[in-house]
Amino acid sequence: MGQPRVIIIGAGPAGVRCAETLVRAGLRPTVVDENRRDGGQIYRRQPDNFTRPYDKLYGTEAERAQSLHASFDALRAKVDYMPETLAWNIFGGKLHVVRDQRSKALPYDALVICSGATDRLMPVKGWHYAGTYSLGASQIALKAQACAIGRQVVFMGTGPLLYLVASQYVKAGANVAAVLDTSPLMRRVAALPKLLARPAVLRNGLALVSYLKRAGVQVLTGITPVEITGSAENGVQGVVVRDKHGNERSFECDAVGMGYHLRPETQLADLARCSFRFDAETRQWLPEVGEDGRTSVPGVYLAGDGMKVLGADAAEIGGRLAALAVLKDLKLKVNEDELQALRAEQAKMDRFRRGLAQAFPWPAEQAAALPDDAVVCRCEVVTAGDLRRTVREMGAQEANRAKALCRVGMGRCQGRYCGHAGAEIIAHAAGVPLEQVGRLRGQAPVKPLSMAVREEVE
């Protein structure tokens, strides 16, 4: 048998550690990545001509970032690295990729999908105004482009990223007007036992909050978003929320960074025909994963935030585990002790992640509370009222039916940012459990495909 063909999609923490483990075992995997440089999102590398040192860019994660980048730099000659290459489809046992308007069909013996995550968003009235960004976007602007998203920024949402990005902005000299957390403080206290699974991370998190307060930034917890105010021509002008006592509070700003944790990018797993299951705890559909990242499809594996959001550290472990699963399934030798140690590490990560979900829950109830004129689908400008009408007047009780009838999720982003909230609204309007609403089916291309693309002929 010739060299087994293993393709890894994604050169973030999971993909890099997966590649490293396979190379150590004597394989030469292909690493396909959409970006210009490796690193994924959290360890996104700045352009070549930027000069900020690692500790400035990555703070407490500087060492991990440096280690990851150095590892991949060392790997480049030992893998078939395909940067700026979009994996747009999976069909007939081949991965379809495109670069420079040439599409190729790559056969594989094993495919490891490390597609990462995006922010998870709950719409608020006015979030379509120019100047509203995801938390991840706010961080990328700073980390990869040394910019703040506005002159006066409000951060809103929940999760550790909320505090991390806000403090990074303050540290970098940006003007942060407020940090508005939808989760009540008491939830963090209740989640403490799980959060203590990773004491260092917990400590870092607490330190961020006190840093922000010492810097004079207003930090409110237990808030309810009411509206992002603004105008069609000029964009964001302010944020209105109700504080934990029920009082309305307004904050002037020209930019809002918003997010509620992350959601895995599962389109490729869907195109690979992996089965999904509903995760009641986080109220979303996730690819069904067995041991070490194996999916329901033989030869297809998942690792990192693209499988389940466990964070960058867990992604590195997941990448290694998936590599070991690939080797095992290819009947190659693996170190069983290493395997067991990695599994134990991952279990700790999972406990911590469940603590985060408990401390900073997805604010499902906000979907039902959205006013009818709030935009839910930014791409197609479908409002909550449009969606409710589709449920009540046209009988749509399922995500794809609602999409067919009112276009929610039919736009360019294929439901990445409206899918979860859309499902919550349908469930509430139809009076059915969220699971029954189902999920938007993934369709190729994973991202818009230029019509100038031509099939590469060997």
Added chain:
Amino acid sequence: MSALKADVIIVGGGIMGASSAFFLRQRGMSVILLERGLIGQQASGVNFGNTRRMGRPIEQLPLSNRSREIWLKFKELFGADVELLLNGHLRAGFTPAHEERMVKYAEEAKSFGIGMQMLGAKTLHERFPYLGPEITSGCYAPYDGHANPRLAAPAIGRAAVRAGAQVFENTEMTSLEKDGGDFVATTADGRTFRAPVALVTAGAWGNRISTRFGEPVPMVAKAPQMCVTEPVPYAIGPTIGGMADTFEQVVYFRQVARGNIVIGGGGHELADIDKRRAYVNPSRTLYKLKSAPRVMPAFNHLHIIRVWGGIEGYMDDSRPAMGPSARVPGLYYAFGFSGEGFQLGPGVGEVMAELIATGATSTPIECYDIGRFAAPVANAA
């Protein structure tokens, strides 16, 4: 539990079934419509959306014209806007042979009110300045157009319900049998339904039912291969089809009012009617990406944002099974429209209702008799 009764049981809730239900109600007949999934979810909901008459087989044009009259009154009849845009249909040719085909058809179909105009290269490029330089001739049908297939059948279904049809979605029929003078349908949830008349509008699954009654048809389930661009400023009025010499080269497109351009062509894939799965082959997507810019070079600047397929039933002779059963009294069929059914849907419903209610229809459909597939009976000794 006693059976639910009506004058007609309709099996299959695509545009044919929904439309038949509506028009049977207009004639005062009671109707039960059984649909395994949701109204209009299969072929009716995933097709290209063309409401053209030009290009159809000549014998189909009376039915197509009848259907067109209903499309023109869609909002009034069914109470919904399904984005009908009648800015014409244009066939574009690249070779003299293509031009010949178009001229021949325009001649054969000239008495059906389609208003076809053959256009030479100069006129074509003046009137439609986005067409590619390789196009040398065209045939323009000014009154044809397109509509939104995702909306149409569901709208007709809702109108049928308002008109008193009993529509059962998420209701899978497990058997259909003749019991004396009645048809008895049993569903997976244990219910039974009875009627003296049964109409099979089950699309790609129609053959399963017709076979049970001794009338198998040569039908294959195929998946249309569709894709759509991002929304761009509205510029393309007519539905446009590029003439082709192979299936892979076939490309046709229509721009909706919101701006997206829907593109079909590049052949079909086989579909799995047991698992109800149909896939889009990336190669066929790439064929379209290659063919479309030949018709409109500006496509090279755009991006497709989504592909989809679905399940359609294709007969060997590309004609549906439509009309009464050749063997069983009270049994009727309207399925297997071979990728051409969307525009015909409203008309098929009206014709089947007429046929069932009065015993005859003024629209010629004899060539669609299911009896054409029957094996010749051996001569009696």
Added chain:
Amino acid sequence: MNHRFVRLAETNRAIVRIVIDGAPVEALAGDTLMVAMLNNVRSLRESEFGDGRRAGFCLMGACQDCWVWTAQNTRLRACTTVVAEGMNIVTRQPEATWANLA
């Protein structure tokens, strides 16, 4: 104030000249097109469906909200495109003639 983003560091980079809505502006080498634009104007495009101006959302090529038109009627995803000398961007929807042959 006629720009949206604020540069906090890394300002010592080579200048790249582009055109936005007919006006010559300056960006810095290494900027994405989105950052280049939003350091000069307040939005990237108008929404197709009447809700006003858009200025991107995710900055990571996921939301597809930052696709802009060039003066040549081509399309660029601003957050994943590196700014290049001579880029000519229009922030309004083109006329219906966008599809016509040159």
